[in-house]
Amino acid sequence: MNKVSEMFGSKVFNIAVMKERLPKDVYKAVQNTVKNGKRLDSNVADVVANSMKDWAIENGATHFTHWFQPMTGVTAEKHDSFISPTDDGHIIMEFKGKELVQGEPDASSFPSGGLRATFEARGYTAWDPTSFAFIKGKTLCIPTAFCSYGGEALDKKTPLLRSMEAINRQALRVLKLFGNDAASVKTTVGPEQEYFLVDKDMYDKRPDLLYTGRTLFGAKPPKGQELDDHYFGTIKSRVAAFMNELNEELWKLGILAKTEHNEVAPAQHELAPIFATTNIATDHNQLTMELMQRIAKKHNMVCLLHEKPFAGVNGSGKHNNWSISTSDGVNLLEPGETPHENAQFLLFLCAVIKAVDDYQDLLRISVASAGNDHRLGANEAPPAVVSMFLGDELTEILESIVSDSSYDSKERVQMKIGVHVLPRFAKDTTDRNRTSPFAFTGNKFEFRMLGSSASVSGANIVLNTAVAESLKQFADELEGREDFNDALHELIKRVIKEHKRIIFNGNGYDDAWIAEAEKRGLLNLKSTPDCLPYYILEKNEKLFSEHKVLSPSELNARYEIKLETYSKTLNIEALTMVDMVNKDILPAIAEFINTLSQGVNNKKAAVPGAECKYEEKVISKLSALAALICDKCEALDKALCALPDGDDALKTAVYYKDVVFDAMNALRESVDEAEVITDRKYWPYPGYGELLFGVR
Ligand code: ADP
Ligand code: MG
Numbered sequence: 001m002n003k004v005s006e007m008f009g010s011k012v013f014n015i016a017v018m019k020e021r022l023p024k025d026v027y028k029a030v031q032n033t034v035k036n037g038k039r040l041d042s043n044v045a046d047v048v049a050n051s052m053k054d055w056a057i058e059n060g061a062t063h064f065t066h067w068f069q070p071m072t073g074v075t076a077e078k079h080d081s082f083i084s085p086t087d088d089g090h091i092i093m094e095f096k097g098k099e100l101v102q103g104e105p106d107a108s109s110f111p112s113g114g115l116r117a118t119f120e121a122r123g124y125t126a127w128d129p130t131s132f133a134f135i136k137g138k139t140l141c142i143p144t145a146f147c148s149y150g151g152e153a154l155d156k157k158t159p160l161l162r163s164m165e166a167i168n169r170q171a172l173r174v175l176k177l178f179g180n181d182a183a184s185v186k187t188t189v190g191p192e193q194e195y196f197l198v199d200k201d202m203y204d205k206r207p208d209l210l211y212t213g214r215t216l217f218g219a220k221p222p223k224g225q226e227l228d229d230h231y232f233g234t235i236k237s238r239v240a241a242f243m244n245e246l247n248e249e250l251w252k253l254g255i256l257a258k259t260e261h262n263e264v265a266p267a268q269h270e271l272a273p274i275f276a277t278t279n280i281a282t283d284h285n286q287l288t289m290e291l292m293q294r295i296a297k298k299h300n301m302v303c304l305l306h307e308k309p310f311a312g313v314n315g316s317g318k319h320n321n322w323s324i325s326t327s328d329g330v331n332l333l334e335p336g337e338t339p340h341e342n343a344q345f346l347l348f349l350c351a352v353i354k355a356v357d358d359y360q361d362l363l364r365i366s367v368a369s370a371g372n373d374h375r376l377g378a379n380e381a382p383p384a385v386v387s388m389f390l391g392d393e394l395t396e397i398l399e400s401i402v403s404d405s406s407y408d409s410k411e412r413v414q415m416k417i418g419v420h421v422l423p424r425f426a427k428d429t430t431d432r433n434r435t436s437p438f439a440f441t442g443n444k445f446e447f448r449m450l451g452s453s454a455s456v457s458g459a460n461i462v463l464n465t466a467v468a469e470s471l472k473q474f475a476d477e478l479e480g481r482e483d484f485n486d487a488l489h490e491l492i493k494r495v496i497k498e499h500k501r502i503i504f505n506g507n508g509y510d511d512a513w514i515a516e517a518e519k520r521g522l523l524n525l526k527s528t529p530d531c532l533p534y535y536i537l538e539k540n541e542k543l544f545s546e547h548k549v550l551s552p553s554e555l556n557a558r559y560e561i562k563l564e565t566y567s568k569t570l571n572i573e574a575l576t577m578v579d580m581v582n583k584d585i586l587p588a589i590a591e592f593i594n595t596l597s598q599g600v601n602n603k604k605a606a607v608p609g610a611e612c613k614y615e616e617k618v619i620s621k622l623s624a625l626a627a628l629i630c631d632k633c634e635a636l637d638k639a640l641c642a643l644p645d646g647d648d649a650l651k652t653a654v655y656y657k658d659v660v661f662d663a664m665n666a667l668r669e670s671v672d673e674a675e676v677i678t679d680r681k682y683w684p685y686p687g688y689g690e691l692l693f694g695v696r
Contacts, residue, residue, distance in 0.1 A: 009254035013133040021051045033129045045097030053095035056140035066103035066125040067141040069156040070110040078105045113557025156457040163464035166547035170471035182326035190275030191285045194316035196304040202686040203302040211576045213306035219675040220312045221689035242299045255284045265313040266692040282457045307451040308374035315375045316452030323444035334443045342422040350495040355466035357502035360386040361534035366458040368528040370569040372451035379509045382437035385517045385524045387504040389436035418485035435508035528566045529653040535559045563649035570656040581633045584684035592682040625674040636663040
């Protein structure tokens with residue numbers, strides 16, 4: 001199987017396979033479920049399950065699993081074989097409809113944020129028929145949502161599906177006003193994924209990479225990314241072999257891996273797929289990250305998905321390209337050619353502008369993690385302030401609508417929405433600003449604040465729900481208005497006027513912008529503990545519960561989990577540092593000092609009065625640093641022992657940020673200083689030069 005077209009989707013139980021294998025009426029019933037969310041009845045489910053099993057076995061599978069996305073951020077699966085015993089002591093391969101539709105993983109150890117005490121009933125998984133089953137290794141994987149028996153979401157998929165329903169509901173109301181009777185509206189996502197590849201032998205020698213996914217120590221090598229010679233550079237052969245295999249495996253799973261190139265930092269790369277419906281794109285991105293890690297190992301490399309594996313060079317992010325389209329495939333963020341299309345476009349554009357302004361806090365929270373805190377605002381990723389880039393031309397058009405003045409001074413006509421055609425604006429110029437957190441790129445938005453390791457579901461849950469809320473308010477206002485065009489014109493004018501503070505087309509990395517943003521009243525929530533308290537504000541609780549995306553208790557659970565994950569991450573990092581310093585770094589420095597000292601003694605015995613400048617200088621410098629490292633390590637250890645009392649998760653997280661993190665940075669500084677003057681042979685770990693450039 002060499003041809004890409006043959007390979008593509010060969011491990012997916014997709015429409016083509018269903019059409020070929022299922023009886024016509026069963027196929028129709030499944031389609032009805034996929035398109036309209038109709039429940040499959042159990043007879044139909046049995047037929048589908050059996051056919052799925054036969055197909056999976058023919059393709060080498062022996063097991064099946066309900067594949068789900070718990071709140072750990074990675075995917076989970078528990079494998080069961082198809083084997084079923086018969087009365088006569090033999091076995092048959094069996095897979096029943098109810099096993100397809102619902103599963104019961106023993107999931108008591110997954111984080112639930114208090115939603116499900118470990119002693120209570122287990123959660124269950126439910127098939128998401130809109131995302132196709134696929135084969136991974138020898139296992140048939142069934143994409144599922146994961147809930148408690150009370151129906152509370154315990155995963156990242158359930159609220160995502162709910163948010164898609166919310167935006168579908170509200171967008172259809174708005175489309176109806178324009179005489180558009182589309183059957184459904186879906187959001188689409190194309191996530192661009194950044195990652196690092198490092199040699200596995202070197203990776204294995206670094207406890208920090210092994211335990212935390214990032215280097216906690218490491219002096220800067222003589223060369224970093226300053227020459228920009230890695231960006232789009234030729235791809236090394238080992239990396240190329242990895243990329244080829246990755247592409248093939250992704251294609252087999254029906255994932256539209258499209259572009260790949262080297263990124264800015266050395267050893268950094270990017271992969272972008274062609275966009276898909278949001279829940280499928282989310283599943284695919286999870287699979288992509290998983291395959292990247294598995295396939296890298298086959299090439300004796302490790303794929304680092306951490307947001308900041310190395311200090312001093314860029315970290316990794318994920319760009320979430322997002323749009324809304326109808327079941328007929330019409331992109332609602334495409335400006336269109338006629339006054340009618342333009343008016344509809346402007347209303348959807350305004351829905352996004354209003355959503356981003358009203359829910360800046362939630363967007364910021366959706367990308368918050370200990371790892372991403374290293375990037376946001378550090379001049380390698382957008383600042384922590386959420387703003388929107390529309391491009392000068394589109395912004396000018398909006399301004400002319402607000403001020404009732406003409407956009408093109410030559411024409412001298414006032415733009416009347418629904419009557420006049422929007423002046424053309426060049427698409428290409430809209431994508432040049434790379435510093436904006438949220439950029440309009442001609443027919444979609446690119447949300448650029450996401451971290452590389454996170455699931456894209458969080459960001460899209462917020463986007464879908466916040467835009468659904470804007471659309472709801474618009475529909476409430478416009479429905480039943482006889483003078484639709486006038487009402488629309490006034491509404492658009494008002495929304496732009498009220499929310500134009502969120503639009504910023506300048507350089508987001510500039511300090512002046514941060515000052516300006518503050519003047520405009522925009523939020524600047526620098527760290528995860530800074531932003532998380534906003535999660536449970538009443539306005540946000542109301543948003544999620546009114547659109548039936550997250551109940552107040554589900555929201556609160558997520559708030560707790562995010563805080564706990566932050567604190568746990570920093571705790572592991574701090575403990576790893578202490579461990580590395582005590583067991584490897586200080587002993588290595590002591591050994592080197594000892595060797596130098598013996599050398600001095602030997603030298604002086606052999607040639608009395610011989611010059612020992614180098615040795616003496618390094619001995620005293622390193623001795624002083626070792627003392628400092630020893631003190632700072634003890635201080636870090638003490639900080640970890642002095643956690644605030646009680647179980648206030650926010651207080652604990654703030655303590656980790658303010659006290660522990662500072663102690664970690666102080667310790668690193670001295671260790672990195674020592675690394676620079678220590679003989680390579682004595683330093684216990686491969687350094688940045690080796691990890692990033694393979695130089696020793
Ligand atoms: P670039 O940002 O490099 O110019 P593209 O504009 O082609 O590249 O798109 C970048 C990403 O945006 C790709 O993953 C692409 O599939 C995705 N994308 C394009 N159109 C849409 C859309 N309507 N909805 C969601 N994602 C989209
Ligand atoms: Mg991009």
